[in-house]
Amino acid sequence: xxxxxxxxxxxxxxxxRLRDRVAPVLNFFCNNVHQFHLVRRIAPxxxxxxxxxxxxxxxxxxxxxxxxxxxxxxNPEIYRPLDVPQRYDATFAGQRYADxxxxxxxxxxxxxxxxxxxxxxxxxxxxTGAAPAEGPLAGAGRALAATLRGRNxxxxxxDRMAWRALCAHHPGSIHGPVPDDxxxxxFSRSRISLGFLVLGDxxxxxxxxxxxRLREFEGPMAGAFYMTGWLEExxxxxEIGREIVCYRSHAELVDLCRxxxxxxxxxxxxxHAGHERALSSHTWRHRFERLFDTLSSEGVLRAR
Numbered sequence: 001x002x003x004x005x006x007x008x009x010x011x012x013x014x015x016x017r018l019r020d021r022v023a024p025v026l027n028f029f030c031n032n033v034h035q036f037h038l039v040r041r042i043a044p045x046x047x048x049x050x051x052x053x054x055x056x057x058x059x060x061x062x063x064x065x066x067x068x069x070x071x072x073x074x075n076p077e078i079y080r081p082l083d084v085p086q087r088y089d090a091t092f093a094g095q096r097y098a099d100x101x102x103x104x105x106x107x108x109x110x111x112x113x114x115x116x117x118x119x120x121x122x123x124x125x126x127x128t129g130a131a132p133a134e135g136p137l138a139g140a141g142r143a144l145a146a147t148l149r150g151r152n153x154x155x156x157x158x159d160r161m162a163w164r165a166l167c168a169h170h171p172g173s174i175h176g177p178v179p180d181d182x183x184x185x186x187f188s189r190s191r192i193s194l195g196f197l198v199l200g201d202x203x204x205x206x207x208x209x210x211x212x213r214l215r216e217f218e219g220p221m222a223g224a225f226y227m228t229g230w231l232e233e234x235x236x237x238x239e240i241g242r243e244i245v246c247y248r249s250h251a252e253l254v255d256l257c258r259x260x261x262x263x264x265x266x267x268x269x270x271x272h273a274g275h276e277r278a279l280s281s282h283t284w285r286h287r288f289e290r291l292f293d294t295l296s297s298e299g300v301l302r303a304r
Contacts, residue, residue, distance in 0.1 A: 096120030
């Protein structure tokens, strides 16, 4: 039995009864890097827990659970290259939060035709980030509260300024969500497909949290030239610089985009290599075949 449950969905005793009377029960849960508390109570009751972030494996073990590293993947029947003209220099499809608006602004100011699609981007419906009218004491109180939560209010102010500048000077670069088929097509319509790894507003802390996401597999599977933030775990999945490209700062993001836009042959080699790697290593079939092999070797599953 494969489930996707958190503590609020099921009683721990129900998991045990299902596990003991019916079949092994495996629970998949993502966002463990910053939301493991949502499954800590029930995790030990499952036969095993499928964990897509390597950093989170020790947390499961400490809670008494049996974690199995189970990275994200993509379906090549859905995520595939399309024969459409390239229309944009760089695109990102996903929600607006963290430092994504600041990154897009940096690219636009550098002359890169970067576009964002998703919830929170259209200026006609999104909050432009302007602070509400308040007195100096209220503003100071808000900044103090953020500081006590471990957030840097200066970075928050910088985020709001970047968003206002993006709306004011580059409104044509921000768009609403797109249908699923257009989301897939964006990977082929773009010379560069962008990824962002920061979780929530943790870029405002001393230790920003990052994790590998679905997009890291969907993009290359769809034939994109894929550029995302740096995370050591990505080197387990791709050869960085040959199959995908990673950046460590907005300045490096701008420099890399400029370089690869000016060198289409190099960009094409990386795009092709990333697609081949995704097809050969990162389909959901690969993930489940390895999982079933592991469970069979441990005697959890019986061959039929």
